[in-house]
Amino acid sequence: MNFTGANILSVDQFDIDSIQTIFATADRMQPYARRQKRTKVLDGAILGNLFFESSTRTRVSFGTAFNLLGGEVRETTGMESSALAKGESLYDTARVLSSYSDVIAMRHPKSGSVAEFAEGSRVPVINGGDGANEHPTQALLDLYTIKQELAYHGHTVDGMHICMMGDLKFGRTVHSLSRLLAMYKNIRFTLISPRELAMPDSVLEVLAQAGHQVVITDQVSGISDADIVYQTRIQQERFTTPQEADLYRGKFRLNSEIYTKHYKPNTVIMHPLPRDSRAEANELDNDLNQNPNLAIFRQADNGVLIRMALFALTLGVADQVDKYECDVNWYSEKRTGY
Numbered sequence: 109m110n111f112t113g114a115n116i117l118s119v120d121q122f123d124i125d126s127i128q129t130i131f132a133t134a135d136r137m138q139p140y141a142r143r144q145k146r147t148k149v150l151d152g153a154i155l156g157n158l159f160f161e162s163s164t165r166t167r168v169s170f171g172t173a174f175n176l177l178g179g180e181v182r183e184t185t186g187m188e189s190s191a192l193a194k195g196e197s198l199y200d201t202a203r204v205l206s207s208y209s210d211v212i213a214m215r216h217p218k219s220g221s222v223a224e225f226a227e228g229s230r231v232p233v234i235n236g237g238d239g240a241n242e243h244p245t246q247a248l249l250d251l252y253t254i255k256q257e258l259a260y261h262g263h264t265v266d267g268m269h270i271c272m273m274g275d276l277k278f279g280r281t282v283h284s285l286s287r288l289l290a291m292y293k294n295i296r297f298t299l300i301s302p303r304e305l306a307m308p309d310s311v312l313e314v315l316a317q318a319g320h321q322v323v324i325t326d327q328v329s330g331i332s333d334a335d336i337v338y339q340t341r342i343q344q345e346r347f348t349t350p351q352e353a354d355l356y357r358g359k360f361r362l363n364s365e366i367y368t369k370h371y372k373p374n375t376v377i378m379h380p381l382p383r384d385s386r387a388e389a390n391e392l393d394n395d396l397n398q399n400p401n402l403a404i405f406r407q408a409d410n411g412v413l414i415r416m417a418l419f420a421l422t423l424g425v426a427d428q429v430d431k432y433e434c435d436v437n438w439y440s441e442k443r444t445g446y
């Protein structure tokens with residue numbers, strides 16, 4: 109894959125080699141993300157960070173990643189504060205905002221909207237989540253984390269057993285992650301959800317075509333040898349009413365007691381976040397916070413590395429990051445998270 113100038117819209121555009129290129133580039137970003145060094149490789153460049161749907165991690169880590177490479181960030185948050193609320197088309201918005209930016213990261217509640225926007229853009233567009241469809245940068249950071257966590261236990265992605273649980277219908281992160289994992293070999297997928305929130309057929313077909321073993325169930329069973337449990341939130345924003353989401357909230361929880369009962373020691377616990385910590389949901393309990401297998405914050409930290417790598421690659425400076433490095437002048441706490 110030629111990254112320079114490319115849009116990043118779907119995990120389907122990657123192959124194993126391009127994933128390796130992204131991960132190798134992300135590895136090289138660690139000293140900068142840890143504030144051991146600075147780089148000004150993107151000095152003068154502008155990121156248009158357009159979030160038409162709520163976000164904490166993706167929006168701020170895109171901005172942080174761009175700043176860490178020396179660039180500037182201009183943000184739009186919320187549909188109501190943009191001219192889209194006045195009926196402007198995605199094409200016109202893209203045509204205008206791409207004149208103000210060198211690269212654009214975008215989230216929007218409608219499936220396919222980021223690809224539609226990209227058609228009007230004159231600069232690379234990176235999908236930060238389009239409705240229930242895809243979240244490719246999350247899938248990359250999830251896979252990067254899975255590789256790291258499994259390597260720590262002497263395992264590989266090929267041959268692993270992953271359990272995905274919760275809202276698999278509307279959870280775009282599990283759609284993108286499954287499609288990415290389909291490129292690897294002999295993976296066992298146990299997909300646990302209410303029947304109404306099962307993984308879409310389009311994703312199941314990709315897994316079947318790639319020859320992976322898939323078990324679909326609404327019971328927490330058959331997971332005693334899972335290497336990864338990937339928990340998800342009920343995606344209330346995709347339901348017609350909050351009351352409809354209430355039917356499913358709290359159905360599949362993970363806490364210390366359930367973890368010890370159903371999973372082998374050292375099963376890695378993941379969640380794309382945000383977790384819904386309200387009592388009626390609480391799909392991933394705080395009582396796991398001190399469990400060393402809880403990878404959720406390492407996962408979120410890795411988002412900065414992956415997004416730095418994507419900016420460096422799409423703007424064609426991945427090999428020049430070191431050339432523009434300089435010292436960190438301020439007190440900087442030792443960071444080990446990345």
Ligand code: CP
Nearest residue numbers: 163164165166380381
């Ligand atoms: N994982 C994720 O997309 O989080 P945000 O909604 O906070 O961006």
